[in-house]
Amino acid sequence: MSTHIGVVEVPGLVEPLTRAGFDVITGDEWKSAARAVRDARKLVGAFPIIIGDVSRPAIQAWVDATLSRRDSRILAIVDETVADRADLNSSSDLFTVMRTPVTVEQLLAWLQVGSDTGLHGTLEGLMTFVTSSPEPDVDPELADLFDLDAADTSASVALPTDETEADESGYDDFTPTPEPVQRSETPLAPPLPEPEPRAEPILPLPTPEQEPEVSKSAPEATDFPLPEPTRASDVQPEPLPEPQPAPVPQTPAPEAESTRSIIDELFSTAPAAPPSGEPLLPAAPHLMPAPERPPSASSDDFLAELFGSPSPEPVAPAAHAPEPSSDEPVLEEAEPVDVVPEPPAELFVPPVPLIVDGEIGPLPKDDRAVAEEESAETVRQHADAFDEATVVAPEVGHITPRDSLPRYPESSTPVVFTMAAKGGVTKTTTALSLAHRAATVYGKRVTVIDMNRGQGSICQMLRMDTERRLTDEGLPTVYDMAVTRRPEAALILPERASHFRPHELPPIPFALMLAPTDLLNDPLLVDDALYRTAIDYARTVSDLVIVDTQIIESTDVSGLVDNVMAPLVRERGAWAVGLFENNREAIANLKSRLESDFSGAPTGRVLLVTSLIHERSELETGLLSGIETRFQGLGQYLGATFYDAAFRDNLNIGLFDSSSPAVAEVTDKIVSRVLGEPPRLEASEVTPKREKRRGLFRRRR
Structure with missing residues (x-):
């Protein structure tokens, strides 16, 4: 599924959505944000967009052009100053307007992601935008989307420049209904900083004599290849900080941080960590990072129910090493791979209507309308010059008929x-x-x-x-x-x-x-x-x-x-x-x-x-x-x-x-x-x- 989400003119939502596991597409100002959203849609497909100021005519025109494709939903978060002008796109069922203050429950409902107590705070991380001290439970009704002063600072997820596999079904198809999972009794360790992206080397597979317990739960064939932990093996990794030493596993972690780790487990394309006490199994070589993660309470059945039908290949948690060891194998750094980005596509700029004395005039002609007029002019020039004048109304160029007469404000012109x-x-x-x-x-x-x-x-x-x-x-x-x-x-x-x-x-x-x-x-x-x-x-x-x-x-x-x-x-x-x-x-x-x-x-x-x-x-x-x-x-x-x-x-x-x-x-x-x-x-x-x-x-x- 796609975890991308566009943010335009709402800078306060970039950091919380990034920490919640979303790939945020945004920019310094609305033009650069619109350009980034446009490029991302070509690479990964449709995804929802959150926009702030919709009162300016140029932004309204861009919203109209985006809604006309009928593939993305748009949420407008406005205040009282522009609330009366934010319903210009209300005729589209894909356009929603919310007045500030906006609660987390409203945002989750619009994203069609509901919080589930069985996930042990899986989506509660979206509500902890302000955390002065770790608390086990946060009332979602008291959380505010724009209280971001005390939130953790983290860089926005950069949009990959190469082609990536995208879920063609769009973000709207993500409606998981997972079974409740028992919370692990072992306290989760604090999240570790992510290491730099690097390719994993091919490690030797254990021989059948070294893993007698695996044959009991694995298929009959003893030489089957180990499964890949993820299907998005060729997705460009996210930029991560330098690796740090692993902390003591017994150190208690705040509830909000465990929430973030589970969110990362659901939305990240990296392989999930095995249960506590089990060694890390070798994975197929790919370019995705292999960060160290604390033990997770997720299981094979839970992941299969969350993301669809289970894979026919045997899952990684079913394999057990005969001799557990606390020492993880040292992974050698792979050679860096030069990624050549594709040239950026031409930015689509919707036509901006002409505004005269506060009134919006007709849109200017685009290239297709000009070409059609030139073609019609050529046909007319070859017509009979002495043809009788028709009684039909004269042509009016590019003007498109309306359904009803417009209404104009009262004027003082005599x-x-x-x-x-x-x-x-x-x-x-x-x-x-x-x-x-x-x-x-x-x-x-x-x-x-x-x-x-x-x-x-x-x-x-x-x-x-x-x-x-x-x-x-x-x-x-x-x-x-x-x-x-x-x-x-x-x-x-x-x-x-x-x-x-x-x-x-x-x-x-x-x-x-x-x-x-x-x-x-x-x-x-x-x-x-x-x-x-x-x-x-x-x-x-x-x-x-x-x-x-x-x-x-x-x-x-x-x-x-x-x-x-x-x-x-x-x-x-x-x-x-x-x-x-x-x-x-x-x-x-x-x-x-x-x-x-x-x-x-x-x-x-x-x-x-x-x-x-x-x-x-x-x-x-x-x-x-x-x-x-x-x-x-x-x-x-x-x-x-x-x-x-x-x-x-x-x-x-x-x-x-x-x-x-x-x-x-x-x-x-x-x-x-x-x-x-x-x-x-x-x-x-x-x-x-x-x-x-x-x-x-x-x-x-």
Whole structure:
């Protein structure tokens, strides 16, 4: 069986586990420990791992990669500071979390090694981490794993560099149920320091005339070879201290030390010592050390029951020498054997997720994903260049679909909705003006979300390539987010957004999340929950979020008003910009929608703007003369945008300028109020109050 165990970020467990007979695989810090565990797994197979700090993303990624192999169990020992973040791998049945303090009973239960009184303290050595004075019995409930100040210091077992035979069944198969063994009446001598590893010479076997008693209990053949005490004869020996003189056998030994000797007998690959009074039988030549050990209470039946079916070869304790002698044969040192270690394998470093502002982003692509993308790119280049565009959502690269939409923490990033109760009131134009102003004049990171589902017009106004005429790459929309359940699949950064525009047009200074086309507008996929998640995601990566909405009708069949806009404005501090023309229908419809859908919203968060005013004199006459009174208690009136033929013509060819006097004044008021910064309006951006006189043939507008 395998006695290896990995210890990462828990240095206090190295010495106790080593003294208990385990081969501890560890390192000075977590990277070297992970590298040592990786190399040991290739040599000896799977074994359990104990890890301390699992709150760091890099260690979490390594734990995920290890658990994905389904061959090793991992125990995380954490304190209160990281306990709430230690359950990231709780979905795996091989991952266990224990909070400090951890008792010895809990550790033994996780290792699936139970203490047995019949073993006379076989596993009690694991509990004596602190021993001020030898005591016969230690209460396991009072032992603490981390009380190591008084423990014996011993070097960690070094990992052998050559190939060793490993138990392929793993550590989990070790479930011995031994019979109780009578404790030896002879007191055990103190453990002796282990000698340096050396090969044993071949000693002459006793002749049949010299061992008449052996023939009574041995098989009929008198020339059978003596059995090898162990099956792991070619395992690399452990580094041991210099040999010391043997002590007096009658010296009493503490109970804790006898416990260690029995643990060494169970887990060590060295041959067991014969009972007291019997000479040491010669063993087959091998490289394992032959340390002197005190008499042991174990028997052949006990070892056979503990480690499996008995070997067909006769066991060593059955042979008795005819003339016992207290003098042991002097073993000559063998020639040293040069062991050439294998070159270390390449360390597997799992990909570390990108963390932006405390949020974990998608994992980077590995070599296989890059190769698959290159292969797909080659196939696509050989396809027909004039093939019709498909209605399926565009490809999203290496992004792996999720089972459900993610949840993001609450953010203080402001959100502005542009809304209207009537079409043709420059709702989309105002949304783009606000985004352009905040990005170019105020220097903010802005994301524009087109929530006009099925009738999105932002990509048309920006002259973006929706038919793959300029590039073969598909234009991402929120439909990609609906398919993959990942908001980053629909986000188009400013550099990429400019890639979809003609090269003669200026670059787009803000990010986009576009609405799906008519063919992809599936209300079962693109629903209100999808847009709520898109807004929450955009707030984590932006300084300002502008949302262009559809016309607000008397009955909200889409759920975007009742479940997205209104709750965000009423409860989460979002802003709403209501637009209306200088006509009775537009004013009445917007007032009715504010009273029914936005009742209870803070009036300071609802901003009202009149659109397409031809002359400033209109603001003081007619329906607009008392406009503040009409919307009293519903919102605040800020001003108007003006009709400008030059501004309209620039929009038609894809040029956008928020410094135009047609929109600059009211746009700067909204952006400065939302961002809480002073206005940055220039004098040249204000429309003059006095209009030019009409020419002779210029008709009245």
